[in-house]
Each structure stands twice: as structure tokens, then as C-alpha cells.
Amino acid sequence: MTILLTGGTGKTSSRIAHLLNKQDVPVILASRSGTAPTGFTGCRFDWLDETTYGNPFEIEANITALYMVAPVAFDLLAAMKPFTEYAINKGVKRFVLLTSSTTPKGGHAHGKVHEYLAERGVDYGVLRPTWFMGKYTAQKPILSREGSPSAKFFCTLNSCASAIRHIPFFSYQLFIDPLT
Ligand SMILES: NC(=O)c1ccc[n+]([C@@H]2O[C@H](COP(=O)([O-])OP(=O)(O)OC[C@H]3O[C@@H](n4cnc5c(N)ncnc54)[C@H](OP(=O)(O)O)[C@@H]3O)[C@@H](O)[C@H]2O)c1
Numbered sequence: 786m787t788i789l790l791t792g793g794t795g796k797t798s799s800r801i802a803h804l805l806n807k808q809d810v811p812v813i814l815a816s817r818s819g820t821a822p823t824g825f826t827g828c829r830f831d832w833l834d835e836t837t838y839g840n841p842f843e844i845e846a847n848i849t850a851l852y853m854v855a856p857v858a859f860d861l862l863a864a865m866k867p868f869t870e871y872a873i874n875k876g877v878k879r880f881v882l883l884t885s886s887t888t889p890k891g892g893h894a895h896g897k898v899h900e901y902l903a904e905r906g907v908d909y910g911v912l913r914p915t916w917f918m919g920k921y922t923a924q925k926p927i928l929s930r931e932g933s934p935s936a937k938f939f940c941t942l943n944s945c946a947s948a949i950r951h952i953p954f955f956s957y958q959l960f961i962d963p964l965t
Contacts, residue, residue: 787811787845789877792854793827794820797883801852813841813848832856832864838871848872850879855895862897873907881910888913 788805790798793814802812802825813828814821821827828844831837833856841848851872858864869880880902884895890911891900902909 786849787813787847788850788852789813789815789828789841789848789872790852790854791815791830791832792852792883793830794818795854798852798854811845813844815841832868833858835867835871838868842875846875848875848877850881851877853880853882853898855883855898860897861894862901865898866901869902869905873905879908879910881912883912883914886913 788810790802790812792798793802793816795816798814799822802814805812806825811826813826815828815830817829817831819827819829826844828841829837830840851869853865853869855861856864872880882895882898882902884899888894888896888899890896890903899911902911
């Protein structure tokens with residue numbers, strides 16, 4: 786079991802990678818730069834460049850799940866569908882899309898990708914954090930209800946990691962209280 790985390794150098798994937806690593810789940814961190822912290826495997830990957838699609842599978846043929854962090858693009862479905870189809874053909878079974886609390890299935894941008902996954906008939910999940918997530922920085926700890934009962938966060942990246950790994954067929958909305 787290897788999980789491919791797109792947005793590999795970004796805020797959520799970099800933290801999810803550490804959480805999965807603690808559970809001995811192998812991950813590949815994919816981004817255009819292809820960089821990864823010491824001890825992790827990075828991979829050059831660009832949603833908008835199909836010549837990079839095979840790169841993760843050259844590192845590990847048996848990728849079982851894909852965490853989908855959208856690129857910046859006018860039409861996200863057009864940007865994300867080609868690699869998703871490629872991954873399905875390569876045998877990836879689980880697809881977990883990072884979207885937002887304000888974007889319903891079928892809505893603009895991420896909502897179209899959500900709808901596509903739902904209609905594609907794959908094992909998929911959707912994570913819908915609130916925009917308070919923007920308060921996270923590299924310096925601030927990510928706290929979870931499980932990790933710290935006094936935390937202001939209702940539910941955070943521990944749940945993302947669990948969702949990517951375990952939970953089939955879900956649409957899950959994360960509610961994250963603002964820091965006070
Ligand atoms: N910030 C918030 O408050 C908030 C709230 C709710 C939802 N969201 C959603 O969260 C997502 C962002 O996730 P994040 O915060 O974990 O990431 P992030 O910190 O914004 O980093 C973006 C990641 O995507 C990679 N990337 C950018 N363009 C790419 C491309 N064309 N192909 C492949 N990789 C690319 C970047 O690396 P390279 O530049 O090296 O490619 C980087 O690793 C967005 O979809 C946003 O809508 C954010």
C-alpha cells in the first residue's frame with residue numbers, strides 16, 4: 786500500500802505524510818518541484834503536464850490511494866480528470882479530494898471534480914475544511930480533538946489521514962473553529 790499525496794510540498798500533504806509515516810504507511814509526495822523532507826520520497830508531478838503522470842508509478846507501481854490537491858487552473862475538472870483517469874487505469878483504488886466547506890458537489894471548480902468522482906464509480910472521499918484552515922502556518926501546531934481535548938479545532942488532519950487510508954465511500958466535511 787502506497788499513498789500518493791499531490792500538493793506534496795503544501796500545507797496539508799506535508800502534515801498528512803508525517804501522520805501516515807507514523808502509521809508505517811508509505812507515501813510519495815508529488816509536486817512540480819518534486820522536493821521532499823529527509824526520509825520521504827518526492828516526485829516531480831504536474832497536473833497540467835501529462836508527461837509527468839508516469840513518474841509516481843516508476844517509483845512505486847502499486848499505488849493504492851490518491852490524495853488530490855488541486856492545482857491553480859481555470860477549469861479544475863479539465864485539469865484534474867486526465868491524471869485521475871490515468872491513475873484509475875494504473876490500478877489506484879481510492880481517491881480523496883481536498884475541496885472546501887463552501888463548495889458543494891456540482892458547484893464551481895472543486896465541486897465539478899467532486900461530482901465527477903461521485904459519478905465515476907470509484908471509491909472516493911471529499912474533505913471540506915473551512916477557510917479557517919488558512920490560519921495554519923508552518924509554525925502553528927495542527928491540533929486535533931483526539932490529540933488534544935482542549936484544542937479549538939473540531940477535527941483536523943488526523944481525520945484526513947484516516948480518511949485517505951481507511952474510510953470508503955464518504956463525503957466528509959471538516960468544521961474547524963477559528964483560533965481565538
Ligand atoms: N487555505 C485555506 O484556508 C483552504 C481552506 C479550504 C480548502 N483549501 C484548499 O486546499 C487546497 C490547497 O491545499 P494545501 O493548502 O495543502 O496546499 P498549498 O499549501 O496551497 O500548496 C499547494 C501544493 O500544490 C502544488 N502544486 C501547485 N500547482 C501544481 C500543479 N500544477 N501540479 C502539481 N502540484 C502543484 C505545490 O507545489 P509545487 O509548487 O512545487 O508544484 C504545493 O505542494 C486548495 O485546493 C484550496 O482550495 C484551502
